[in-house]
Amino acid sequence: MKDSRMAQLARNVVTYSINLQKGEKLLIEVEGHDQILAKEIVQEAYKVGGYPFVVFIDKDILRTQLIHSSLEHLQSLASYDYYRMNDMDAYVLIRADTNDSELVDVPAENIDQYWKDYYHIVHAPRWEKTKWCILSYPNQAAAQRAKMSTEAFEDYYYSVCNLDYSALSDQMDNLVLFLNRTDKVRIKGEGTDLTLSIKGMPVQKDAGLQNLPDGEVFSIPNKYSINGVISFNTAVHFRGTTFEHIVLTFHEGKIVDARSNDTAKLLEILNVDEGARYVGEFGIGLNPYISKPMNDILFDEKIWGSIHLAIGTSPIQCQGANLSSIHWDIVYIQRKEYGGGQIWFDDVLIREDGYFLPKELQGLNPSHSDGTGRA
DSSP states (O other): OOOHHHHHHHHHIIIIISOOOTTOEEEEEEEESOOHHHHHHHHHHHHTTOEEEEEEEOHHHHHHHHHHOOHHHHHHHHHHHHHHHHTOSEEEEEEEOSOTTTTTTSOHHHHHHHIIIIIHHHHHHHHHHOEEEEEEOOOHHHHHHTTSOHHHHHHHHHHHHTSOHHHHHHHHHHHHHHHHTOOEEEEEETTEEEEEEOTTOOEEEESSSSEESOOEEEEOOOTTOOEEEEEOOSOEEETTEEEOSOEEEEETTEEEEEEOTTHHHHHHHHTSSGGGGSEEEEEEEOBTTOOSOOSOHHHHTTBTTEEEEEEESOSSOOTTOOOOSOEEEEEEEOSGGGTOEEEEETTEEEEETTEEOSGGGGGGSBOTTTSSSBO
């Protein structure tokens, strides 16, 4: 039986997230083996007069390629796939992996080469000119990561992905205004006292356009402005490893000390290139329906009452931004049940224990009555 929630999600992706127009070309990439959601998006693309193209990426095959391929081969693959991406008007990625650790035993230097000499080359036109959206697929692996039954996870998944993001977008505008006039941001909490500057840097809201689920406002820190320590309290999966209890110490923007449950692997990632020891993004999670970690960064960086830092490259390149071959979001939840915490803008307390204090921002606070509605 056809799931009307999936049909609605596909419609939202095509008509809202990427706003596909008649005659536009859409590339749909599927990591894994989802066919149902991809098919729904294809059908919705045809309804608006678009031209969908579909590519399936099998991580097991990719693993074999990364172990054995040469730089020359990667560059050859990139030249073909760049041409296709550059010819597209829109792009959708569906993450439907069944094994998050498929690439864990690929040598680190091979992974780095793949990102530098294939991925960043192929996706450059997407970042520069293409409308795009990334979302996960609610399969059993995703439910297992979230420690939920498949049925319960599916219900949750559709509730957060089919949220009315246009309404949330309106509420985000006030936070964008606050950030646009802020110089110094201070983040405080258990084991955390960190300062950074966003003066003159771009600020952007994400409300259902480039990610589903969505719900964050982010800025680009001035590269050398970060000082202090942050103790992240949310596990994060990156390059085949699940990291917990990450503690980073900064001096003039650079990570000078790093610890976690796997410090050796953490340091290996931070030493990928010079930019991997600097931060490219400071984000504030705002989705009222996402209240706990799901072990999927598409969800976790949107948790209400959280902030996140992205180690590595900035999503918007500008003067003062960082550049690296990696972009790794790590989440710090500041609600009371996670130890509490504060955000200060230019020495004014803006958010405490997850709740915004200025009247103009209180519309972003979840309702006390049910934990999900708007205040």
